[in-house]
Amino acid sequence: MVETILIAAAALVALAFVLAMLRFLRGPHAVDRVIGFDVLTIISITGIVLVALVEGRAIYLDVALVYALLSFLGVIVAARYLEGGEE
Amino acid sequence: MTLLAPLAAAGFGLAMIGAALMALRARSTAVAVLAAGLVSLFASVLFLILAAPDVAMTEAAIGSGLTTFLFFYVLGRIRREGYDDD
């Protein structure tokens, strides 16, 4: 029962991943692509937590922590670069 | 459960190849740098599926965070000195 619900949740997360990836590939402006990048990192953190639940190893959660910290840095740097874009 | 890990690896591999294609074909350099950071990010999840959490941690910190930061730093300095390829 629990495993079935978790597989359904993983399928929903995979659908969200595909939609965000499409937005990253299509996005008309660079800011749209940065938004897609941000959403893809958040979805990947959820995927890491699901992998940790399936494998049953607590050490995988540290990867999610580092991932959240550093991808946040990347989004901030990209946004600060695009701010001075067209002037 | 035995089919779940290859499926996830195939999905992330396809996403990595798509992001790498985007990094090669994008017109603007900033978008190409973002796509390369996305390749590193997905590679980190792929390392996690391949049971290497230490490599995944290092790849997420260095490949995605620091490399993107370095590229945008150099891009910002180059733009400040007047170069208008974007």
Next chain:
Amino acid sequence: MLPTIAMATGFALILMGLYGALTHRNILRMILGFTIASTGVNVVLVSVGYMPGRTAPIMDSAVPVADAAARVIDPVPQALVLTAIVIGLGVTALMLAYAYRLFRIRHSLDISKFTELKW
């Protein structure tokens, strides 16, 4: 199944990175292609060391030390790749510094403007 998929992805990334490094005129895009190729090499190395049915080589309550040798992946390729990632960052930073110096001299990032080494 899993290491085959990962290895195919890694080789595709190596080829695409080499293509980008060889065909682009912009120096920054060439460095970007080199970065993608290095990520592909790391993926191939980790997938070579993977063994199915085993878990990550970190001892905690889930993997006791007594039966670790039968349940844990060989950590040597992972340590190798860890070093390769860090050295890749150093090489990328050096290449970016050279690209910036070249830009300061010629005010261009096009590789065909730098003709001193042609004959």
Next chain:
Amino acid sequence: MTGPFALIGALIVLAGAAFLFLGGLGLYRMPDSYTRIQAGTKATTLGTLLVLAGAAFLMPGWWIKLMLILLFLMFTNPLSSQVLARAAHRAGIRPAPETRADALADDQGDAS
């Protein structure tokens, strides 16, 4: 993955995944950048927080690390969303034609 609260935790994880899917759908279908930021950061933040809470129900021994990730996401996601919206405004992206008010432009008009 056993325990008295395993089923509740799995249902919470499913609810979080549903919120993530809705966030992705909004990210794909919204008309302009500002509404995409709205859908892509708020809904996905709630979805991730729900998934982390459900994981804490499923594995009660992990709650310290899960709480750390949760606190960190709660601090950083609104910040990145705000920085992105400001970057979109300064990059000169026009909002969708149905937009009525632009408070940031009004403020800057008053200041200068």
